[in-house]
Amino acid sequence: AIVVSPLIALIKDQVENPDQTPMREGVTRILVGGALFALPAIFNAMMTLIDGDAGIGFWGQIQSILGTGGWFFSAYGGGCNPTSGTVGGIICQFVIHSGAAPAFLSAMSYIFGIIMGVWGILKIRDHVLNPQQTQVWEGFSRFIAGGAFFALPVTVEAIRATVTPASLNVVSAVNAAIGFTGRYNETAVCTAADPGLDVMLSCMMSDIIGPVHSVLNFFTFVAGMVFIMIGISRLVKSAQDGARGPGGVGTFMTFVAGGALISFNEFISAFTGSFFTNPLNLTFAKLTYVDGMTPAEQGHAHTVISAILKFMIIIGLISFVRGIFIVRNVAEGNGQASLMAGVTHMVGGSLAVNLGPLLQVVQSTLGITNYGIGFTLT
Numbered sequence: 063a064i065v066v067s068p069l070i071a072l073i074k075d076q077v078e079n080p081d082q083t084p085m086r087e088g089v090t091r092i093l094v095g096g097a098l099f100a101l102p103a104i105f106n107a108m109m110t111l112i113d114g115d116a117g118i119g120f121w122g123q124i125q126s127i128l129g130t131g132g133w134f135f136s137a138y139g140g141g142c143n144p145t146s147g148t149v150g151g152i153i154c155q156f157v158i159h160s161g162a163a164p165a166f167l168s169a170m171s172y173i174f175g176i177i178m179g180v181w182g183i184l185k186i187r188d189h190v191l192n193p194q195q196t197q198v199w200e201g202f203s204r205f206i207a208g209g210a211f212f213a214l215p216v217t218v219e220a221i222r223a224t225v226t227p228a229s230l231n232v233v234s235a236v237n238a239a240i241g242f243t244g245r246y247n248e249t250a251v252c253t254a255a256d257p258g259l260d261v262m263l264s265c266m267m268s269d270i271i272g273p274v275h276s277v278l279n280f281f282t283f284v285a286g287m288v289f290i291m292i293g294i295s296r297l298v299k300s301a302q303d304g305a306r307g308p309g310g311v312g313t314f315m316t317f318v319a320g321g322a323l324i325s326f327n328e329f330i331s332a333f334t335g336s337f338f339t340n341p342l343n344l345t346f347a348k349l350t351y352v353d354g355m356t357p358a359e360q361g362h363a364h365t366v367i368s369a370i371l372k373f374m375i376i377i378g379l380i381s382f383v384r385g386i387f388i389v390r391n392v393a394e395g396n397g398q399a400s401l402m403a404g405v406t407h408m409v410g411g412s413l414a415v416n417l418g419p420l421l422q423v424v425q426s427t428l429g430i431t432n433y434g435i436g437f438t439l440t
Contacts, residue, residue: 178208378414
């Protein structure tokens with residue numbers, strides 16, 4: 063009734079006074095009313111525009127993308143055990159009870175898609191009635207953005223595959239299977255009756271390194287989805303918004319940063335592979351020169367070295383993620399962000415993650431391999 067009553071009045075006015083009431087107003091409202099009645103078909107067309115096969119279903123899309131998340135596994139600490147009764151277990155519990163966040167974002171994006179679809183129809187109407195004030199792109203851009211919101215899991219997967227191609231997944235899988243070796247009999251040392259401070263530090267790092275990496279994987283995945291949703295929403299803006307417009311470098315880097323965060327493990331593996339031949343491999347540290355040291359003293363030294371390496375891995379992972387955020391802020395035009403700072407965080411983070419190979423290279427360069435720390439696979 064809201065649509066039909068004004069429509070009848072417009073047709074009546076056009077017939078009685080065609081000079082003051084153009085025919086396009088009545089025809090436009092007829093078409094707009096029909097489009098609003100056929101919203102499900104329009105929504106399906108918007109999704110098909112991005113997805114190509116909307117028949118796979120909304121929740122099927124969510125399961126297809128979330129099934130490959132893998133944030134419960136750490137390449138350095140193995141799986142995440144929520145029942146360990148330690149700080150690491152608390153972190154794992156947080157990840158488990160927050161695991162529905164990506165699905166929640168997908169559901170919210172579906173709602174945004176509905177809003178964009180209705181908004182696009184109204185913008186097309188405004189363009190027909192007043193083309194000088196409303197550009198046709200404003201309507202079509204909302205249809206495109208709405209389709210991307212409807213098919214958010216498919217959009218996320220497409221951006222992830224663009225930033226990190228399938229060849230990097232093989233690199234990540236190989237590195238993930240290696241894990242962090244640490245030191246001999248670490249479990250036995252952590253259960254000793256009278257552990258020292260060095261043992262406490264090593265056990266603490268052993269407990270949290272896997273969960274921290276897992277929660278970081280979860281955070282980067284969610285943050286990447288949020289970045290992609292922000293990038294989609296900017297498709298409805300105009301070129302006057304500069305870097306944050308639909309074709310601005312800020313919007314482009316928002317999509318790139320979202321893909322990099324979603325593929326965090328693959329991205330950092332490829333990044334560190336640019337510096338070292340075998341990243342993540344040399345994880346077992348042992349003193350090379352031990353003259354005058356008893357086996358107990360050597361054990362204390364190895365324990366401390368193991369704790370330091372694990373601590374640096376955590377710092378490196380966090381630093382690398384921070385670098386991605388900084389580079390994106392630079393593209394956004396944030397004057398407080400520096401491209402050099404972002405690159406430094408990423409390079410420094412990758413070096414910290416691979417502290418063993420880095421020290422090996424430095425010792426070889428200085429010719430002190432007989433007196434330093436040896437790093438091997440086991």
